[in-house]
Amino acid sequence: MKRHVVIAGAGLAGVHTAAQLREQGWQDAITLLGAEDHAPYDRPPLSKAVLLGTATPADLGLGVDLDALGVTHLPGRTATALRPGDRVLDTDAGPLPYDHLVIATGAMAVTLPGTGGTPGTHVLRTLDDARRLRPVLESRGSVVAVGAGWIGAEAATAAAAAGSPVTVVEAAPHVLAGALPPAVTEPMRAWYAEAGATLLTGRAVTGVRAGEVELADGTVIGADAVLVGIGSRPATGWLAGSGVPLAADGSVAADAALRAGPPGVWAVGDCASFPSARYGRRLLVHHWDNALTGPRTVAAGILGRAAAHDPVPYFWSEQFGRYVQYAGRHGDGDVLLRRGDPDGGDRAWSALWLRPDGTPTAVLAVDRPRDLAQGRRLVERGTPLDPDRAADPATPLKAAAAR
Numbered sequence: 290m291k292r293h294v295v296i297a298g299a300g301l302a303g304v305h306t307a308a309q310l311r312e313q314g315w316q317d318a319i320t321l322l323g324a325e326d327h328a329p330y331d332r333p334p335l336s337k338a339v340l341l342g343t344a345t346p347a348d349l350g351l352g353v354d355l356d357a358l359g360v361t362h363l364p365g366r367t368a369t370a371l372r373p374g375d376r377v378l379d380t381d382a383g384p385l386p387y388d389h390l391v392i393a394t395g396a397m398a399v400t401l402p403g404t405g406g407t408p409g410t411h412v413l414r415t416l417d418d419a420r421r422l423r424p425v426l427e428s429r430g431s432v433v434a435v436g437a438g439w440i441g442a443e444a445a446t447a448a449a450a451a452g453s454p455v456t457v458v459e460a461a462p463h464v465l466a467g468a469l470p471p472a473v474t475e476p477m478r479a480w481y482a483e484a485g486a487t488l489l490t491g492r493a494v495t496g497v498r499a500g501e502v503e504l505a506d507g508t509v510i511g512a513d514a515v516l517v518g519i520g521s522r523p524a525t526g527w528l529a530g531s532g533v534p535l536a537a538d539g540s541v542a543a544d545a546a547l548r549a550g551p552p553g554v555w556a557v558g559d560c561a562s563f564p565s566a567r568y569g570r571r572l573l574v575h576h577w578d579n580a581l582t583g584p585r586t587v588a589a590g591i592l593g594r595a596a597a598h599d600p601v602p603y604f605w606s607e608q609f610g611r612y613v614q615y616a617g618r619h620g621d622g623d624v625l626l627r628r629g630d631p632d633g634g635d636r637a638w639s640a641l642w643l644r645p646d647g648t649p650t651a652v653l654a655v656d657r658p659r660d661l662a663q664g665r666r667l668v669e670r671g672t673p674l675d676p677d678r679a680a681d682p683a684t685p686l687k688a689a690a691a692r
């Protein structure tokens with residue numbers, strides 16, 4: 290008898306789950322439904338080439354030919370509820386029975402309270418969002434980005450490159466405050482000014498009205514577009530009452546094999562958290578690499594093979610003409626080493642976090658992709674390093690292993 294995998298969410302994780310199922314030998318039906326009315330596409334170019342107007346269709350592709358894989362894709366179809374007891378997914382166009390259901394509904398942009406529907410206010414999560422913002426840059430309209438996180442920095446890069454006056458307003462005292470400590474982000478502050486963007490840190494936005502933003506100190510900044518880039522949260526509201534366990538952050542609380550509770554239900558990508566044995570805690574990772582690699586585990590599980598998803602998290606960002614990459618997860622007690630001196634004018638540099646015993650926990654590289662590649666492998670393997678050699682930017686990281 291033919292069995293049926295239904296995948297809810299046609300983003301990176303959903304599409305690659307379908308591809309992995311075929312690659313690992315699933316021969317029965319696969320249905321992939323997605324709320325958006327587009328062919329599946331890749332999100333990283335949205336805040337880069339799409340905003341700049343230089344993206345080609347190839348840039349946006351996910352590299353998977355769904356037709357050739359015999360996957361039924363239902364665009365513009367939204368999952369509305371789940372009835373695991375009946376093995377039925379309800380959608381806005383009727384029920385879909387399943388043998389296995391993969392929840393891959395990703396995340397949605399967090400908005401500032403009270404700004405929904407304010408003219409000229411934007412978020413940047415979808416292709417439609419990027420296409421709404423692009424004309425402002427094309428006409429060199431002014432932009433205020435709320436939040437100096439990854440999205441704010443990349444959008445400011447695109448706006449500045451397009452010739453739009455751009456101001457980034459950040460409530461925290463430094464940029465990328467949610468991800469990295471000031472010791473490594475302080476040199477990044479200069480990148481904004483160098484590109485012609487104004488950066489205001491330690492300044493909270495208290496109001497967004499059509500055409501302007503108001504700060505807590507009463508400052509009012511005019512803007513043709515206000516981009517709210519203050520984070521994302523799992524798109525799991527539709528699962529309320531389904532019996533699928535949700536963590537406090539709204540993610541599906543999956544297990545190590547990415548099973549989501551009820552029999553035959555799985556969860557992967559930005560919508561799912563998982564217990565990491567590597568880090569001894571539950572992780573919710575909103576980065577591309579996690580959504581690409583999780584599907585391997587889900588497909589293996591559906592095919593009855595034991596697998597666990599426990600990656601060293603990795604992400605990259607392209608901002609202000611620099612390639613920024615981070616792999617691992619640093620802890621408060623880790624020792625920070627710099628390779629190169631950004632304060633002394635080095636354009637390319639990296640940072641490494643080591644436990645007191647020399648084991649690397651994370652690496653950050655700015656235009657030093659080799660440091661990232663080698664550091665990532667050392668983090669994955671837990672190879673202890675000699676701190677003196679690791680801090681010497683002329684020594685390849687792989688040659689800095691403790692003897």
Ligand SMILES: Cc1cc2nc3c(=O)[nH]c(=O)nc-3n(C[C@H](O)[C@H](O)[C@H](O)COP(=O)(O)OP(=O)(O)OC[C@H]3O[C@@H](n4cnc5c(N)ncnc54)[C@H](O)[C@@H]3O)c2cc1C
Pocket residue numbers: 297298299300301302303322323324325331332333334335336366367368369393394395396413414415440524527557558559560574575576577578580603604605606607
């Ligand atoms: C602008 C932008 C730039 C980024 N740049 C980088 C980068 O440079 N580096 C990096 O590492 N990461 C980057 N990321 C993060 C990365 O793109 C995400 O981690 C990745 O897209 C997650 O994939 P996903 O499939 O889990 O979720 P998504 O890509 O969000 O896909 C989920 C899909 O499910 C659909 N959906 C939601 N609810 C339902 C429903 N109820 N029914 C049906 N369908 C539904 C959504 O419409 C969406 O199409 C970026 C993200 C954004 C938004």
